[in-house]
Amino acid sequence: PYTGPSAADILAKRKAYLSPSLFHFYNKPLNIVDGKMQYLFDDSGRRYLDAFGGIATVCCGHCHPDVIKSITNQINRIQHTTVVYLNHAIADFAEALASKMPGNLKVVFFTNSGTEANELAMMIARLYTGCNDIISLRNAYHGNAAGTMGATAQSNWKFNVVQTGVHHALNPDPYRGVFGSDGEKYAKDVQDLIDFGTSGHVAGFISEAIQGVGGIIELAPNYLPAVYASIKKAGGLCIADEVQSGFGRTGSHFWGFETQGVVPDIVTMAKGIGNGIPLGAVVTTPEVAEVLTRRSYFNTFGGNPVCTAAGLAVLNVIEKEKLQSNAFVVGSHLKERLTALKDKYEIIGDVRGRGMMLGVELVSDRQLKTPAKAETLRVMEQMKELGVLIGKGGFHGNVFRITPPLCFTKDDADYLVDAMDYTLSKM
Numbered sequence: 001p002y003t004g005p006s007a008a009d010i011l012a013k014r015k016a017y018l019s020p021s022l023f024h025f026y027n028k029p030l031n032i033v034d035g036k037m038q039y040l041f042d043d044s045g046r047r048y049l050d051a052f053g054g055i056a057t058v059c060c061g062h063c064h065p066d067v068i069k070s071i072t073n074q075i076n077r078i079q080h081t082t083v084v085y086l087n088h089a090i091a092d093f094a095e096a097l098a099s100k101m102p103g104n105l106k107v108v109f110f111t112n113s114g115t116e117a118n119e120l121a122m123m124i125a126r127l128y129t130g131c132n133d134i135i136s137l138r139n140a141y142h143g144n145a146a147g148t149m150g151a152t153a154q155s156n157w158k159f160n161v162v163q164t165g166v167h168h169a170l171n172p173d174p175y176r177g178v179f180g181s182d183g184e185k186y187a188k189d190v191q192d193l194i195d196f197g198t199s200g201h202v203a204g205f206i207s208e209a210i211q212g213v214g215g216i217i218e219l220a221p222n223y224l225p226a227v228y229a230s231i232k233k234a235g236g237l238c239i240a241d242e243v244q245s246g247f248g249r250t251g252s253h254f255w256g257f258e259t260q261g262v263v264p265d266i267v268t269m270a271k272g273i274g275n276g277i278p279l280g281a282v283v284t285t286p287e288v289a290e291v292l293t294r295r296s297y298f299n300t301f302g303g304n305p306v307c308t309a310a311g312l313a314v315l316n317v318i319e320k321e322k323l324q325s326n327a328f329v330v331g332s333h334l335k336e337r338l339t340a341l342k343d344k345y346e347i348i349g350d351v352r353g354r355g356m357m358l359g360v361e362l363v364s365d366r367q368l369k370t371p372a373k374a375e376t377l378r379v380m381e382q383m384k385e386l387g388v389l390i391g392k393g394g395f396h397g398n399v400f401r402i403t404p405p406l407c408f409t410k411d412d413a414d415y416l417v418d419a420m421d422y423t424l425s426k427m
């Protein structure tokens with residue numbers, strides 16, 4: 001049993017010594033002390049079904065034995081900077097990662113986070129093209145350093161940093177967007193931004209395939225092919241942010257961008273890549289990668305042996321345990337059952353996403369799509385009492401984010417939906 005500090009003690013220390021901007025879920029925040037596959041355990045030993053997976057981070061399952069073994073073997077041997085000496089771990093993982101990429105995407109730069117990966121990707125696009133203008137989508141989240149905060153497009157997450165050169169296009173949001181599910185109409189806005197907001201030449205375009213922080217918004221069909229064509233014509237590079245949607249989470253595909261049938265010039269990733277270990281990556285073509293030889297480029301811990309050992313183990317587990325296909329089968333079942341709940345409860349305005357990246361949007365008026373923010377919090381709170389942890393997001397904070405570890409089972413999915421059903425029935 002857990003004998004460490006109580007939740008109250010931890011909260012007091014957080015208050016005294018940690019960033020005042022830290023926030024937590026739940027009125028009585030959980031003190032999570034153990035994790036095992038799709039389960040989390042609090043300080044009293046109570047078990048919770050984890051349907052948020054550390055923000056789509058845990059793909060193999062908490063404390064997956066293969067990943068732990070790989071990490072501990074490596075840390076018992078050497079943990080070090082990646083720069084200046086050779087070590088096989090980074091090379092082996094880069095090779096394995098490249099084998100998962102389409103086209104000529106085979107050069108990997110490692111970072112420590114998604115923010116760093118996107119900062120690097122945007123810099124590469126600017127260097128390669130000699131242009132500054134980047135287009136991202138309204139409602140996107142790409143990170144919180146100066147450049148990526150510029151690309152991020154939700155006021156909730158933007159401080160007053162200098163945001164040079166980023167234009168925010170209409171979000172191809174099938175639920176709330178003005179053009180519904182017509183991806184090509186939204187894509188025209190990107191062409192307009194290029195024509196009227198830039199010299200006609202751009203550095204690039206960055207987007208998620210399914211917006212995570214933005215509330216599990218799957219870009220309208222046919223959007224990316226049309227946008228990629230416009231960007232290419234304007235000399236820019238297309239960047240796919242796979243921080244949440246990568247590593248088999250969508251079920252139907254290994255990478256989110258594949259759901260739209262495009263091949264980006266640069267792919268960025270983090271979160272799931274390390275099953276919870278801090279790791280990020282930028283993958284691009286040899287030709288594009290060449291721009292970073294113009295100066296010294298250096299990242300002390302990017303691709304360090306322990307984190308890349310974890311990454312390699314993650315890829316092996318995804319393959320061995322067929323997690324992508326599990327994400328497809330269980331995720332489809334889960335979505336079907338959630339969609340049935342929508343027929344039962346007026347408050348559910350939309351159920352969307354694919355695989356194990358699903359969203360449920362609560363509205364108090366289906367016609368007006370009025371965000372039901374307070375109810376969202378109440379349902380989350382109640383589901384926690386029933387032993388199920390889900391996430392929340394969206395600009396209005398009224399979307400449940402369901403992004404469990406990819407080992408989630410059909411029984412888990414049923415339990416989650418039953419808990420949501422019961423909770424909604426009591427409201």
Ligand code: PMP
Binds near residue numbers: 116144208241242271
């Ligand atoms: N891109 C996306 C799509 C994300 O969801 C996030 C994190 N929520 C990031 C980038 C930034 O990653 P990190 O927090 O590791 O810097």
